[in-house]
Amino acid sequence: MGQGKEVKTKDEPQVEIQERGEIFFFYRPKVNKDEAHSPDDVQRLYIVLRPESGEKTVEEKQSSDSGKEGASKSGGGKGTSSSSDSGKKGGDIKGSEGGHGEEEVNIEKDVLLRFIVMGKKSLPDPSKRSRPYWGFVEMVTTKIDDVKTALKGEEYDTATRGHRHTSPARALAEGVYRILRHKRGGKKTHTHLIYKLEFPPEDEQNEPQESLNIEREGSFLIQIKNPDQHNPQGSGGGGFGGLQTKRRAAFPAHLQGQFGKLRYSAADPPDFLNYEGCEFLLISASDDIEEELGLELKTEIGEAGGSHDVSCSDLVKTFGETASTKPLMKGTWV
Secondary structure, three states: OOOOEEEEOOOOOEEEEEEEEEEEEEEEEOOOOOOOOOHHHEEEEEEEEEEEEEOOOEEEEOOOOOHHHHHHHOOOHHHHOOHHHHOOOHHHOOOOOOOOOOEEEEOOOOOOEEEEEEOOOOOOOOOOOOOEEEEEEEEEEOOHHHHHHHHOOEEEEEOOOEEEEEOOOEEEEEEEEEEEEEEOOOOOOEEEEEEEEEEOOOOOOOHHHHHOOOOOEEEEEEEEEOOOOOOOOOOOHHHOOOOOHHHOOOOOHHHHOOOOOOOEEEOOOHHHHHOOOOEEEEEEEEOOHHHHHOEEEEOHHHHHOOOOOHHHOHHHHHHOOOOEOHHHHHOOOO
16 A cells, blocks of 8 residues: 555645655454444454654664563563553553663654554544543554564453453554645644545445544644653543553654644644654544645555456555454444
8 A cells, every 4th residue: 555645735734744654544443342333342452553654764763672662572472462451550660660771663664663652542522622531552563463462462460350361453544644744824833633435435334443533544643752751630631540650762962852832733844653652642633634734645555447356455565364354344343
């Protein structure tokens, strides 16, 4: 599928593309449930971003020895599982600290994957444009197998609830995304995450996608949370109070310095998202990208007029059968 392309349809407002890539959505049923049939049955909504080009060929990321990425590298397999899914106290396992350090990655040549958890188990509701939804980067890795491991099911025992299991994640949707800088007159520049879906096909049911607010295309303001600022009591964005201090990202000085004394900053550069424990807010801006930003996103299947066959899915090509593809291809719950 690839990163698609964007076409500018208006001279204004001024938009600058910071990053292009592919976006994949997954959901996981609740603990001890083998299937999900509604949002009430969903434990987690995941977003995987794979940047492939942008303003900078080389991006900065956390050290590969830090966080879950470091735990995986050293052989600590649990470091790649999503501890927040299972109900275990993930703060004590290796790899639960936030990302830190500095390392370069060429996004045009090398794989870079951001495994993201949305706190509300859905994207923001397009009809409620002032309400922020909280999320965080659970894992950053250059290894596809790390994401495959995070998507798998798990069996474990607890002292209070006995044996428990989590089902493998389900492939929900895939498309192309952009992170962009938006300048409006004398107002402060802000950043957007925009996307357009390629799978599931438009003529399928799209039931789980609609239930989780994953529209065919969407535009969100994205704001990065200052890890040095604590949430006031009871003010967690999107229903969550944020990560524990040791799980938050430790940004390099030049990135941390952009916050000053502010609680939030624009995602400029997108390198902020290359640190595990990076917390952010998404605020719904529009479900019509062209009307709002004067850009039209085009997917490669849409451009070529090809079929929506499973063989055309980059999600399937990349992650294989780790996750059930029925929601992705047929738009139905499973």
